[in-house]
Amino acid sequence: MVDTEGRRGSGSADPGPLGVIAGNGNLPAELVAAVRATGRPVVLVAIRGESDPALDGLGARWVEWGQVGKLFGVLRREGVHDIVLIGGVAKRPDFKSVVSDFETLKRLPRILSTMIGGDDSVLTRVLRLVEDEGFRILGAQDVAPGLLAGIGVLGRERPGERDERDIRLCRAVITALGPYDVGQAAVAMDGRVVAIEAAEGTDAMLARVTEARAARRISAKGTVGVLVKGPKPGQDLRVDLPTIGRKTIDAVKAAGLAGIAVEAGRVLIADRAATIAAADQAGLFLIGYKVGRAD
Amino acid sequence: MVDTEGRRGSGSADPGPLGVIAGNGNLPAELVAAVRATGRPVVLVAIRGESDPALDGLGARWVEWGQVGKLFGVLRREGVHDIVLIGGVAKRPDFKSVVSDFETLKRLPRILSTMIGGDDSVLTRVLRLVEDEGFRILGAQDVAPGLLAGIGVLGRERPGERDERDIRLCRAVITALGPYDVGQAAVAMDGRVVAIEAAEGTDAMLARVTEARAARRISAKGTVGVLVKGPKPGQDLRVDLPTIGRKTIDAVKAAGLAGIAVEAGRVLIADRAATIAAADQAGLFLIGYKVGRAD
Numbered sequence: 058m059v060d061t062e063g064r065r066g067s068g069s070a071d072p073g074p075l076g077v078i079a080g081n082g083n084l085p086a087e088l089v090a091a092v093r094a095t096g097r098p099v100v101l102v103a104i105r106g107e108s109d110p111a112l113d114g115l116g117a118r119w120v121e122w123g124q125v126g127k128l129f130g131v132l133r134r135e136g137v138h139d140i141v142l143i144g145g146v147a148k149r150p151d152f153k154s155v156v157s158d159f160e161t162l163k164r165l166p167r168i169l170s171t172m173i174g175g176d177d178s179v180l181t182r183v184l185r186l187v188e189d190e191g192f193r194i195l196g197a198q199d200v201a202p203g204l205l206a207g208i209g210v211l212g213r214e215r216p217g218e219r220d221e222r223d224i225r226l227c228r229a230v231i232t233a234l235g236p237y238d239v240g241q242a243a244v245a246m247d248g249r250v251v252a253i254e255a256a257e258g259t260d261a262m263l264a265r266v267t268e269a270r271a272a273r274r275i276s277a278k279g280t281v282g283v284l285v286k287g288p289k290p291g292q293d294l295r296v297d298l299p300t301i302g303r304k305t306i307d308a309v310k311a312a313g314l315a316g317i318a319v320e321a322g323r324v325l326i327a328d329r330a331a332t333i334a335a336a337d338q339a340g341l342f343l344i345g346y347k348v349g350r351a352d
Numbered sequence: 353m354v355d356t357e358g359r360r361g362s363g364s365a366d367p368g369p370l371g372v373i374a375g376n377g378n379l380p381a382e383l384v385a386a387v388r389a390t391g392r393p394v395v396l397v398a399i400r401g402e403s404d405p406a407l408d409g410l411g412a413r414w415v416e417w418g419q420v421g422k423l424f425g426v427l428r429r430e431g432v433h434d435i436v437l438i439g440g441v442a443k444r445p446d447f448k449s450v451v452s453d454f455e456t457l458k459r460l461p462r463i464l465s466t467m468i469g470g471d472d473s474v475l476t477r478v479l480r481l482v483e484d485e486g487f488r489i490l491g492a493q494d495v496a497p498g499l500l501a502g503i504g505v506l507g508r509e510r511p512g513e514r515d516e517r518d519i520r521l522c523r524a525v526i527t528a529l530g531p532y533d534v535g536q537a538a539v540a541m542d543g544r545v546v547a548i549e550a551a552e553g554t555d556a557m558l559a560r561v562t563e564a565r566a567a568r569r570i571s572a573k574g575t576v577g578v579l580v581k582g583p584k585p586g587q588d589l590r591v592d593l594p595t596i597g598r599k600t601i602d603a604v605k606a607a608g609l610a611g612i613a614v615e616a617g618r619v620l621i622a623d624r625a626a627t628i629a630a631a632d633q634a635g636l637f638l639i640g641y642k643v644g645r646a647d
Contacts, residue, residue: 226532229531229532230529230532230534233528233529233531233532234525234528234529234548236524236528237521237524237525237528237545238544238545239525239544239545239548240548244550249533249534249551250532250533250534250550250551251550251551252550252551252552253529253534253535253548253550255539255545255546255547255548256544256546256547256561256564256569256570257547257560257564257569258569261560265552265556265560266551269551269552274551274552274553275551
């Protein structure tokens with residue numbers, strides 16, 4: 058079995074099937090395929106209106122946003138103890154959809170206290186809610202480490218010296234912001250930090266770099282600059298891993314940057330082969346760096 | 353006279369008229385009025401297409417963007433030694449407009465080397481160009497300190513405890529980013545940093561907070577959060593002072609924030625009376641903090 062530290066136990070009991078709760082995008086399907094390839098059965102739960110309809114082909118059970126009770130019931134009946142939550146969540150459930158079954162109604166006080174309050178801790182409270190039901194939450198890196206960025210050059214292109222300097226600058230900024238739980242990504246161009254991500258997300262940050270260059274508020278010429286992305290120091294790596302994919306490649310290309318550096322082992326690459334191929338085709342470098350190493 | 357440290361000399365020679373080179377907005381007119389009120393004459397140079405046409409009423413001489421030579425000539429003939437550059441610059445001059453007079457043509461190699469290169473140092477090189485012509489550049493704070501934010505509560509409203517915490521958080525973020533020459537402003541909401549300014553400017557940063565709240569990517573309810581703004585540690589305070597004005601008040605109100613904190617003595621308030629009145633009317637606090645003090 059694989060525990061949360063990612064070590065393999067020796068001769069321990071059957072961990073049972075893995076429960077996978079799927080958000081949107083391709084990552085849930087990739088994770089299911091990777092886990093099943095190791096021989097571990099998967100119980101896949103998809104959320105209507107959120108998960109990819111193609112998950113039907115992988116035997117997904119569909120629940121509504123509000124059927125938390127049904128969700129737990131399905132998982133428990135199948136003997137699931139370990140759960141992975143994977144894929145983004147675009148839609149926030151409204152109150153009505155949250156009370157759509159009796160099992161959920163019973164849990165309503167707890168669910169409400171989970172939904173109310175500051176944004177940053179909702180995730181933590183959701184995790185506690187799931188753990189209080191007796192489940193253990195694993196991260197994608199625990200069950201399918203192959204989905205994460207590795208160390209070094211991942212595609213064909215390599216960063217130049219100017220790029221290396223920009224990467225170091227962004228990493229320094231991300232590290233400086235660590236204590237304040239902000240700064241999952243940054244963009245630097247030729248020695249100047251031009252964008253720092255806070256609540257807006259990486260795509261929105263890249264879009265504003267594109268706009269700023271078009272409006273000539275950033276005067277750097279040609280293909281220059283880097284996107285650096287990695288988790289914040291306090292981030293819960295079980296559910297909130299930073300992710301890049303083909304959309305990221307397109308946005309970085311549109312912003313006229315030279316490439317992307319992500320923290321190795323802590324950033325998911327969605328649709329890995331296609332994403333790396335897209336980076337190659339766009340002429341962008343894509344590298345994984347290890348925190349604690351000089352580069 | 354007033355030197356760059358803002359101290360008054362005793363019995364020194366007449367410093368001559370102050371040259372004021374006006375960018376856009378109201379600040380140039382306010383500065384001219386403030387300086388003339390002290391008895392010092394002002395030679396006001398306005399840039400066509402950039403400065404407020406109303407500066408005509410203050411006796412402005414108009415130059416084109418490219419008439420750098422004419423500009424220096426006007427100032428020198430009037431006995432100007434000290435220059436203040438004030439107001440924003442929205443338009444970058446194109447090459448053609450830069451070589452529109454003979455005096456400028458003579459300086460072309462120097463001007464070109466000023467225009468070419470990374471964005472962040474252009475300003476520094478422009479300053480060197482002006483200083484090489486024998487002028488001294490002063491900051492608005494040296495000649496009209498009344499235009500800058502003072503210490504403490506500037507309007508009617510006061511920050512609450514939650515606001516004070518958000519202000520401390522933003523100030524910590526701005527301080528942490530200091531070594532990297534980025535982070536002139538930040539927004540925090542109830543303990544969470546939601547936006548950090550890099551190359552995009554304060555208005556764009558506030559607009560994205562407004563959008564994120566409308567899209568419910570930030571779930572904070574009601575009027576909550578602060579904008580904190582101050583210069584970066586390495587910023588040249590003679591030409592690049594952060595500024596707030598009525599537009600800032602409107603944008604902060606639209607973002608649903610509770611108020612604004614600016615570094616006292618280092619942030620200009622354009623249209624001061626109207627800006628503070630607008631903050632009062634919007635129910636926003638507006639305070640000046642002193643770096644080095646606890647609050």
